Amino acid sequence: xxxxxSARETILGDIRRAVAAYALSxxxxxxxxxxxxPRKEGSPEEEMERMLREVRRLNGQAQxxxxxxEFAAAMTGLVRNEAVRTAxxxxxxxxxxxxxxxxxxxxxxxxxxxxxxxxxxAECDLGMTxxxxxxxxxxxxxxxxxxxxxxxxxxxxxxxxALVCPAAFLPDLHQAFALAKGDRHFVLVSGSSRTAxxxxxxxxxxxxxxxxxxxxxD
Amino acid sequence: MTLPVSKIDFxxxxxxxxxxxxxxxxxxxRTALKKRAEVVxxxxxxxxxxxxxxxxxxxxxxxxxxxxxxxxVEQNIVAxxxxxxxxxxxxxxxxxxxxxASRHGVKSIVKAKSMVSEEIxxxxxxxxxxxxxxxxxxxxxxxxxxxxxPSHITAPALHMTKEEIAELFREKLKIDARPVPEExxxxxxxxxxxxxxNAGMGISGGNFLIAETGTLVIVTNxxxxxxxxxxxxxxxxxxxxxxxxxxxxxxxxxxxLLARSVSGSKxxxxxxxxxxxxxxxxxxxHLVLLDNGRSRILADExxxxxxxxxxxxxxxxxxxxxxxxxxxAYGAVYQGPIGSMLTPLMxxxxxxxxxxxxxxxxxxxxxxxxxxxxxxxxxxxxxxxFVEGDAFERPSVPGGLxxxxxxxxxxxxxxxxxxxxxxxxxxxxxxxxxxDWLPALPPPLNRWTLxxxxxxxxxxxxxxxxxxxxxxxxKEGKTHE
Numbered sequence: 083x084x085x086x087x088s089a090r091e092t093i094l095g096d097i098r099r100a101v102a103a104y105a106l107s108x109x110x111x112x113x114x115x116x117x118x119x120p121r122k123e124g125s126p127e128e129e130m131e132r133m134l135r136e137v138r139r140l141n142g143q144a145q146x147x148x149x150x151x152e153f154a155a156a157m158t159g160l161v162r163n164e165a166v167r168t169a170x171x172x173x174x175x176x177x178x179x180x181x182x183x184x185x186x187x188x189x190x191x192x193x194x195x196x197x198x199x200x201x202x203x204a205e206c207d208l209g210m211t212x213x214x215x216x217x218x219x220x221x222x223x224x225x226x227x228x229x230x231x232x233x234x235x236x237x238x239x240x241x242x243x244a245l246v247c248p249a250a251f252l253p254d255l256h257q258a259f260a261l262a263k264g265d266r267h268f269v270l271v272s273g274s275s276r277t278a279x280x281x282x283x284x285x286x287x288x289x290x291x292x293x294x295x296x297x298x299x300d
Numbered sequence: 301m302t303l304p305v306s307k308i309d310f311x312x313x314x315x316x317x318x319x320x321x322x323x324x325x326x327x328x329x330r331t332a333l334k335k336r337a338e339v340v341x342x343x344x345x346x347x348x349x350x351x352x353x354x355x356x357x358x359x360x361x362x363x364x365x366x367x368x369x370x371x372x373v374e375q376n377i378v379a380x381x382x383x384x385x386x387x388x389x390x391x392x393x394x395x396x397x398x399x400x401a402s403r404h405g406v407k408s409i410v411k412a413k414s415m416v417s418e419e420i421x422x423x424x425x426x427x428x429x430x431x432x433x434x435x436x437x438x439x440x441x442x443x444x445x446x447x448x449x450p451s452h453i454t455a456p457a458l459h460m461t462k463e464e465i466a467e468l469f470r471e472k473l474k475i476d477a478r479p480v481p482e483e484x485x486x487x488x489x490x491x492x493x494x495x496x497x498n499a500g501m502g503i504s505g506g507n508f509l510i511a512e513t514g515t516l517v518i519v520t521n522x523x524x525x526x527x528x529x530x531x532x533x534x535x536x537x538x539x540x541x542x543x544x545x546x547x548x549x550x551x552x553x554x555x556x557l558l559a560r561s562v563s564g565s566k567x568x569x570x571x572x573x574x575x576x577x578x579x580x581x582x583x584x585x586h587l588v589l590l591d592n593g594r595s596r597i598l599a600d601e602x603x604x605x606x607x608x609x610x611x612x613x614x615x616x617x618x619x620x621x622x623x624x625x626x627x628x629a630y631g632a633v634y635q636g637p638i639g640s641m642l643t644p645l646m647x648x649x650x651x652x653x654x655x656x657x658x659x660x661x662x663x664x665x666x667x668x669x670x671x672x673x674x675x676x677x678x679x680x681x682x683x684x685x686f687v688e689g690d691a692f693e694r695p696s697v698p699g700g701l702x703x704x705x706x707x708x709x710x711x712x713x714x715x716x717x718x719x720x721x722x723x724x725x726x727x728x729x730x731x732x733x734x735x736d737w738l739p740a741l742p743p744p745l746n747r748w749t750l751x752x753x754x755x756x757x758x759x760x761x762x763x764x765x766x767x768x769x770x771x772x773x774x775k776e777g778k779t780h781e
Contacts, residue, residue, distance in 0.1 A: 088386070089385075089386040089387060089388045089392055089591075090386040092388055093370075093386050093388060093541065093589070093591045093595060094367050094370065094371070096591070096595035096596070096598075096599075097366050097367040097370070097541070097595045097598060098367050099599065100595050100596070100598035100599035100604075101363070101364050101365070101366065101367070101598060103364075104364045104365055105367065109365055109368045110361075110365075112357070112358065112361050112546055112547070112549075112550070113357050113361065115353055115354060115357045116354050116357035116358045116361060116549075116550070116553070117354060117549065118350065118351055118354040118549075118552070118553045118556075120552075136566075140569075197580060200530075200580065201497055201531065204493065204497055219566070220566045220567040222567055227578065227580070227581070229579055229580060232580050233526060233530045233580075233581070234530065234531075237523050237526045237527060237530065237570075238527075254552070255551075255552040255555060255556065256548075256549060256552045259548040259549075259551065259552055260548070262573070263510075263512070263513055263515070263548045263573075264513070265573070265575070266380060266574075266575050266576060266577070266578035266581075267572075267573065267574055267575065267578045267581060268573050269526065269570060269571065269572050269573070270567070270570070270571040270573075271569070271570060272566075272567045272568070272569050272570075273569050274569070275521070275522050275523040275569060275570075276521045276522065276569050277438045277439075277485060277521060277522050278455075278563070279437070279438040279439035279442070279455060279456070279457055279458075280438070280442075280457070280460075280462055280465055280481040280484055280485065281324075281327075281328075281461065281462050281481060282327065282328050282331045282332075282455075282458075283462075283481040283482075285481050285482050285485045287485070287486075287489065288438055288485055288488070288489060288521075288522035288523065288524070289436065289489060289492065289493070289496070289522050289523040289524045289527055290522070290523025290526065290527070290569075290570070291523075
């Protein structure tokens, strides 16, 4: 190890020598065998059913919401069943037509601003997000981190509710990555925070949300 | 548990493994394997094999072009406002992290699970400077409280029972904890949430680095990976140079393989993708790229493939040896079949040359490995290095053993000597023989009989074969020796 070289130069030099057989040729594309064809999607109805099923398999709760009245009823149920006293939600335009703020206020829920200091959400009961994409195969929602939909919103509150519109369904991870790979930060969320570190017993809500709800809003 | 600097005595370590650890290990690995088999079945065997081949190609390609992809990672992270540091060894890596901590006046740090930080002994280095370090993965939190080290790469506390954990929490956290997993988890949640919000720095490892965009991928089920990399004002990721993958298509392939192989989930609860800095996130993002012997392993064309490992732990779960001795017997941070390759590769066979022998070469690990690392081949390669030496290391076998091996080779290599030996064995066994068994053999053969009796030498195969072929007609057996 020659000490006058920087660590960077030493490491890259060592690697170049180690893979000498490849180091001089131009960077080849990945071989064909490294490609894997994404899953083929089913009909919209099948995909919707699959999403509901997979979220439930992850111990989450999933339902379809058809319009404003159903939304209000579902929200009333959620607030009562999970004893929601404080909530915060994303600034996503999908939420506007439902009048979320009014519904929650009427239910006596205090609204917290979702940003810019997301730390305040540590004591929040309910965090509500809108999925930028959903992958029914694994019951996954993709959340792109923005100013109005901070990462905190889906990790700090006790309950995470993600709204999904059917147009957001994608067949596989490959398409989801094509959508978000230019982002500085995004997350794939599949279920609530979980562990099996103590005697392999599945336990929900280690650090993040204890319950996970997905509502598919037609 | 950093990488060891004195010789690992696997035999001694495995002898002192408590039966409770072995039992807990077996319970845990059995569950993980069963769930893995179910999700692989659902995926379809044929597609799964295709996915494994793709994973293999992706990892091998990334390694053989590592210098180019690392440069790309660096370029993209810098463009996204992050900083990249290079560390030749553990000391340099610790120096970089300590420097950052002191520059920011950090008093406490939250850490997401990182095998690399265990490898370099980062916690000890930080604590020596008076900085409090909180492991936030539940299993890691438990073993840290207990003053122990992980016994499995993905299930660090699998060797402890809920009763032991409750006792530990009562003693260290001064709370009235009952041995109920849900309640114990809640205690840990409350204790750590404060620390997440107070910490001056978050440290993570990384599952992958995507060269295409310079993106760090962190996979956790608990959400601690997200909290550690979102809440503190500074995020430092310490990642081995071998974690680089070319592009997002590669990430899709490997993430599918990883979740299913770890514990039989189709996907891990949280997959986080971080590219440099962002509005509303930590003010600074630092990536420490660690070599620590990896480029040397890369130069060895056979052993190179051990670097393809994506740390799923499936090889450990299925290994009959690991399941009998538990993780601690391997005397280092990486355990089971992957540890038997990585520890001697990183530390040399003089220290860890015994580990490649702690295997039956049954191949169960290679059958499950999601990126098709030819584990038994690499173990044989390392056994050869230990005994005979090669371009990378001198042999480490003691002279006496070598002499005995030479004698053995001589006898087994000559049919006449072999036959004589077999005849003598039948005669000399008489005083040791008890019925059909030899319960105790003299050293060095007692290694076998310490564990189980040896069947007595009976009859003579050649004579039996001659008689057999004479009566049964000579089928095809003439050429058998």
